[in-house]
Amino acid sequence: MSHIILITVVTLVAIGTAAAIILYFVAQKFKVFEDPRIDLVEEVLPAANCGGCGFAGCRNFAEALVKNEQWGDMFCPVGGNDTMAKAAALLGKEAIEQAPRVAVVRCNGTPEYRPRLNVYNGAPTCAIVHSLYMGESGCPYGCLGEGDCVVVCDFDAIHMNPETGLPEVVDDKCTACGACVNACPRNIIELRKKNKKDRKIFVSCINEEKGAVAKKNCSVACIGCSKCFKVCPYEAITMENNLAFIDSDKCKLCRKCVPECPTGSILELNFPPKKTEITENADAETK
């Protein structure tokens, strides 16, 4: 009885030892070298795997950071400059600072301004509505309101407002990863430079139709009148295809264009009310 146990133990130990030796040499032979710095850099990254950097995920981005000597445009919008500086310090490379950005919805066509002409009751995604027809309102450029941008946001930073039927960005949560920008079939969402106190001035419209047509469908549409373009002292505004565009990198937030706009399509957000003309809304906000 006891020698059976002995034989078993000895045989198993022998097989184990032989297998260990073979495995050791195989492991040596087929060893995959992985830069240990990749792990270190990955630790620093936010681990959101949002794809905002343009890579498949944080690990993929870490590999690219280690591999490339010049970083150029490579940037983690979620972690921002802090993260990039940390990664640069780890690798002894140089991070290029980028101004933080935030997503902005360039449509202000609430049902009040942009009446709904028909009812859509098909599959609830903007991509399908967009490929099917112009949408519930008469504006073929405006927000469709089915919320594809909300579905793709990994940071809970964009929500549909049921009253306006438009998405709203939560500035503090938005990381400018660009997922919503890609998801919007009408390209309404834009990443703009983040200003102090989240102040924003932008043309909240992307309608390229002629003024009369645009205005007929939506009373706050940009009609391409060029008034803002003429008044801007910093050449931040460009006119193209009946549409004004304010370059957020050039805009100095002087607000001269805002009162010029005849349809009120230029929005100014998060500004303190002007002392001379306190509007009712602003009044309510300060209280």
Place this chain on the structure above:
Amino acid sequence: MRLKTFSRGGVHPPENKLSAGMAIRELPPPELVIIPVSQHLGSPAKVLVERGDEVIVGQLIAESTGFISTNIHASVSGKVLKVDRFPDSTGYRNMAVQIQVEGDRWSEDIDRSDDVVPNTVLGQEDIRKKILEAGVVGLGGATFPSHVKLMVPKGKTAEYLLINGVECEPYLTADHMLMMERSEEIVAGIKLLMRGLGVEKAILGIENNKPDAIGKMKKLTDGTPIRVQGLKVKYPQGGEKQLVHALLKREVPSGGLPIDVGVVVFNVGTANAVYEAVMKSRPLIDRVVTVTGKSLEKPSNFQVRIGTPVSYLIEKAGGLPGDTAKVINGGPMMGKALSDLDVPVVKGSSGIVVIRDEEASRKEVKPCIRCTRCVGVCPMGLEPYLLMTLSEKKLFERMETEKVMDCMECGSCSFTCPSARPLLDYIRLGKAEVGKIMRSRKAV
């Protein structure tokens, strides 16, 4: 004997052919027409007229711009008001010519007599040229330029000409009435197409719910190489590939065309238009449109000028009923709801269906229960439930390997789904995305 039909999939929606037996009524031109320059598959035509120009019926107003493209003619006489972008049936604005109608002056080249000229001595090349000149496209709905179909690609031979008189869409009766009233013209048109194609054999397929049309066409084609074949009623038999299978038991390969199995398919409406174009020099300026609906006062078949607003047609059919919830452009299975009733009738409009409240609303979408009914009814042998899920998850490359491009959007899957899932909506989106991927791959 069992009736012929295609073997894979298919459904049988309620037929509701309310306007069957209503004679085709020719409508006078409306006051304003809008004629889009892109009414066909392929590149849009180039506008030849300017604001203020006087035009007459049959005058060329936009010319073909490529191999797959065709001519557009003025369908009315009058003055060009605007050459601008007008909303089409999707609501998006596209280039079109707006004409203010004044009188009804026709081009002198057009033979407007009713005499049927049964035979011709014209050669293949002349027939093709006349079809292109007249801007004839497939009137079944796909609007593929007809002259292109008559050019058989090198290395392939056409053996059969199939004529589609199936009209498998519920409600629609335009082709049916056309076969009853223009039968001689259609037979002459079929002969022209046979000549143009250089084939000896032609088969006209008609579904069995139109026995009068089958009888009439059979009598007229007696002693000719044209055979009339009755078919079992099953949707989507009017699909090109389904018709080829139903009549000849030949299977068009995935991604291929009927010519790959030696067949070319035309619609009866197209045969009539080809006859008018070649023998009467009459461009495609009007077409037969069914205007129908359960609460519509007078469901009718109208012969209307291209560019007539849909609202005008509905007016002539008794006006828009109060309980209307949807107006569909095309048949109820494949057509799309209109968001604006002032859009024009185009070459591809076969019907206007006015749908009531109770029929229009979609049922509540429930989860997929994996019953695979959609797989059973798919005439192309696809797996719609899988394609929908892939589309929802944006796995478009996988959709391509699942042969989503073979889908012809017949809607049998959505029709049959017990959970009322919007299968076709998602598949259509997937097709568009896969199409983009394929084009970008080609461009590289």
